[in-house]
Amino acid sequence: MKSGIVPFPLCAVTLFTLALTQHCGAIRWLALSETQEHINRTQQCKTLPGLVNSQSQLCRTHLELMQVVVQAAREVKKTCQKTFADMRWNCSSIDAPKYLPDLERGTRESAFVHALSAAAISHTIARACSNGDLRLCTCGPVPGDALEPGHRWGGCADNLHYGLSMGSKFSDAAMKMKKKTGLHPNKLMHLHNSEVGRQALKDALVMKCKCHGVSGSCSIRTCWRGLQDLKEIALDLKTKYLSAIRVKHHPTGTRKQLVPKDIDVRPVRENELVYLQSSPDFCTKNEKMGSIGTQDR
Structure with a gap:
């Protein structure tokens, strides 16, 4: 059962959620999905929902x-919902900031949302470059690989390099902030899962290729490198979600790393989603655990 749209940011700032901002700060920017204003003035960057200071600075520049x-x-x-x-x-x-847990x-679930968010922002930027929607970037580079006879490089490739560069700066900003109170233990998990999303x-x-030729003969194919639709990437991440690995923090010198909780004989693989806590069953409503239940669905 979907809850109604709430016009204030994920991890909304209340006396309760102030204590949680470092927990879900990495995805607070998703609150921008509710903004209706057209962003064309730097003054707006201060009032946009869900942004940390470094994201507001990126907004201005x-x-x-x-x-x-x-x-x-x-x-x-x-x-995600589809x-x-x-x-x-x-x-x-x-859709429901009060169901944060x-x-x-x-x-x-947190692992999937962080991975999808990281993939989506870079995907959308890369596509915007190739569609000519941004003056900041153009088409992706023409590959140097040789093609088989009848094929040639052309068209406008999605600019994955620029998308990954700017997307990671924005989506990882909250996780890379240094706080006087120390780093939240979920940071390593979020950073890892965001990288899994970008790898996907x-x-x-x-x-991708387009045919050319007399009467549809397709004697010549113009080809370029393009991204699959986001829904295909989400399905790949859903498969990773279903096989996600539960991990724990393992001290390594002065640092910590994530290792499988039950199979600590190998390191976590770069393409595996990881999580720290078990999920509720999501069948019955449990606001404390973050489940809205399945009744009436």
């Missing part, structure tokens, strides 16, 4: 990028 970021936030919300429409957990958490407790995006860069 890359103002043109912000409409694309808003679009990415909307894509995350729409794609991908999990047939599951007990249907990603309604992005399933996203801030370090569950596999890299894997979604495929060769």
Whole structure:
């Protein structure tokens, strides 16, 4: 059962949620999905919902990028809910800030949302470059690989390099902030899962071709590198969600790393989603655990 849209940011600032901002700060920017204003003035960067200071600074220096970021936030919300429409957990958490625990407790649901968010923002920026929606970037580079006879490089490739560069700066900003109170233990998990999302995006860069020739003969094919749709990337991440690995923090000298909780004989793989806490069953309503239940669905 989807909850109604609430016009204030995920991890909304109340006396209660002030204590949680470092828990889910990495995805607070998803609150931009609810903004209706067109972002064309640097003064707006101070009042946009869900942004940490470093994201507000990026907003001021890359103002043109912000409409694309808003679009990415909307894509995350729409794609996540569509991908999990047939599951007990249907990603309604992005629509209901008061049901935060399933996203801030370090569950596999949190892992999926962080991975999808990281992939979506870079995907949307890369596509905006190739569509000519941004003056900051152009088409992706022409590959140097030789093609088989009858094929040639052309068209406008999605600019994955720029998308990954700017997307990671924005989506990882909250996780890389240094706090006097120390770093939240979920930081390593969020950073790892965001990288998994970006790797899934890299894997979604495929060769696309368009036919040319007399009477549809397709004697020549013009090809370029383009990204698959976000829904395909979300399905890949859903598979990783279903096989996610529960991890624990393991001290290594003065640092910590994530290792499998039950199978600590190997390191965590770079393409595996990881989580720290078990999820509720999501069948029955449990606000404390972040479950809105499945009644009436």
